[in-house]
Amino acid sequence: MRRRVSLVFLIVFLIALPLAMPAILPSSGLFFGKLHEEFGLSYQPSTEDxxxxxxxxxxxxxxxxxxxxxxxxxASFKVIITTSGGFSATLKFSVSGVPPATLHEFKATPTALLFKVYTTGSTPAGTYNITITATGGGKTHRASALLTVLSPxxxxxxxxxxxxxxxxxxxxxxxxxxxTISFVPIGGFSSSVKYTVSGIPPGSxxxxDREDSKIILKIVTTGATPQGVYKIxxxxxxxxxxxxxxxTLIVGSATTTKTTTSGIEEFSASVMPATLRVDPGDSGAITVxxxxREFDxxxxxxxxxxxxGVTAVADINNTKPDFVSLVRVTVPPDTAPGTYKLGIKVMGGGIEKEYSVTLIISGAETSAPITGTASQPSQTTQTGTSMAAAFDFSLTVSPQSLSLQKGG
Structure with a gap:
């Protein structure tokens, strides 16, 4: 009798077990996930179908x-992010392995996310394994790239x-x-370098100017300069x-939408003056x-x-074009005299433009800029001489003597 009851109980259990399984084992796959962690079993959650x-x-x-x-x-690296399964969380980035004596930043453009490493003359030569870690939505992934820095x-x-x-x-x-033009010597190069500039637009x-060992090339356009894209x-x-x-120099028109060569809408900017002189305790203005108008x-x-101690405040900022902003530069009374190079960054919509303005605080000795201009409107090629680590010009003045008579 006892064996018969046990046999009946076993048969009932085997019949009821498949019906009770969904309640015992959650459909989320947590049970099998636990098995995967502890015993190495593989399980992929499934949908109802x-x-x-x-x-x-x-x-x-x-x-x-x-x-x-x-x-x-x-050095510029393109950061490629590919999502799957409807991933939409915000990602946070961290970086390791960047060379010393450098600056780095993430820069978003209309078409890509870039990671830029700005090396300096003090950056040690070597090969560096840069790792970018992205974290978001409970997920963390890493990507690495090798950056090799060479000395001159x-x-x-x-x-x-x-x-x-x-x-x-x-x-x-x-x-x-x-x-900005730089001639970087390699392998002990010390010869004099002659340079030419060609492709200057008509009507310009x-x-x-000289700035340490660099050459600042200023292409001055006029109202007669035709609109177009010029290769300098x-x-x-x-x-x-x-x-x-x-x-590439793009000369636009005041009545047309500014675009880059890839067709992305852009804005233009100008900064004046190139040199600003301010006395201690006084202020001056930079016009940007x-x-x-099509840039939204x-x-x-x-x-x-x-x-x-010096401050700069723009009266109009963080607004849509067109606008003219006066940047008020204030110099405290106790500021030491000197010549400083200010950076003016104009940015919006992933586009950045950089300009420089020389700030002269009274008392600093300055030298006149060295210039070279085309003698004929049609002339588009100019020459100059520079050292790889230095820069100089030779000038000829004619006549070498001049006499003036009163009333003459």
Whole structure:
């Protein structure tokens, strides 16, 4: 009798077990997930129709995965984020492995997220494994890339490199576009470098200023400068070597929408004056003109590299073009005399434009700028001479003597 009851109980249990399983084992897969952690079993949660449920997640990668620059140059990596399973959480980024004596930033453009490393002349040569960690939605992923920094003497054969920044400028007719030219010696190069500038737009001319070992090329457009995209070539020749660097100058029209070469709507800006002289205890103004009526993003003005105690406040800021802002630069009475290079950053909608203004606080000795201009409107090529680590001009004055007579 007892064996018969046990047999009946066993049969009832086996019949009821499949019906009780959904209540015992949650459909979320937590039970099997626990088995996976403890025993290595694999389980993928499923939807009601039996298909695999894709968990919200993301991946991160860097492009390129390795990059080589010389000390003083900028390394730029594209950060690629790919989402899956409807992932929509906000990501936070952290960075490790960046070389010493550098600055770095994440910069969003209309088409990509960039990670930029600004090396300096003090950045030690070597190969650095940079790791970017992205965290969000309970997920954390990492991507790495190699950055190799070379010192100027890393190359065996003496040579030089032409560096022109930025790679493009957009101005309106009558505005000035500034480019910084550097001749970087490699492998002990010490020869004199002669350079030419070609491709200057018709109806414009250029001026050249010296700033330490760099050359500031100022292309001055006029109302007669035709609208268009111009390729400016800077060619350096010296020590049996010849190198050319090309930049883009976009001259827009006051009646047209400003666009970049990729067709993205943009704004234009101009900053005046190039040199501002202020006495201690006084103030001066920098005029920033922002144009681009079709640009529907707010544009912000920032003043960088101010001397200690000096302040700069824009009366109009963080608004949509067109507008003209007066940036009031105030110098405290106890500020030491000197010459300072201010950075003016105009940015909005992922677009950044940088300008420089020389601030002279009374008492500083200054030298007149060295300029070179086209003698004929049709002339588009100019020449100059520079050292890889120095810069100079030779000037000829004619006549060498001049006599004046009263009443003559």
């Amino acid at each position: 039996g298909s695999e449920r894709q968990e919200p997640d993301f991946t991160i990668s860097l492009d390129p995965q390795s990059l080589t620059v010389y000390a003083g140059e900028t 003497g890393d190359s065996g054969a003496p040579d030089f490199k032409v560096i022109v920044k930025p790679s493009s400028r957009t101005v309106m007719p009558g505005e000035t576009a500034n480019f 001319y250029f001026e050249v 070539k800077i060619t350096g020749t010296g020590g049996g070597k010849k190198h050319t660097e090309e930049v 003109k922002v144009s681009g 993003k707010s544009v912000m003005i920032r003043v960088l590299e101010l001397p200690p």
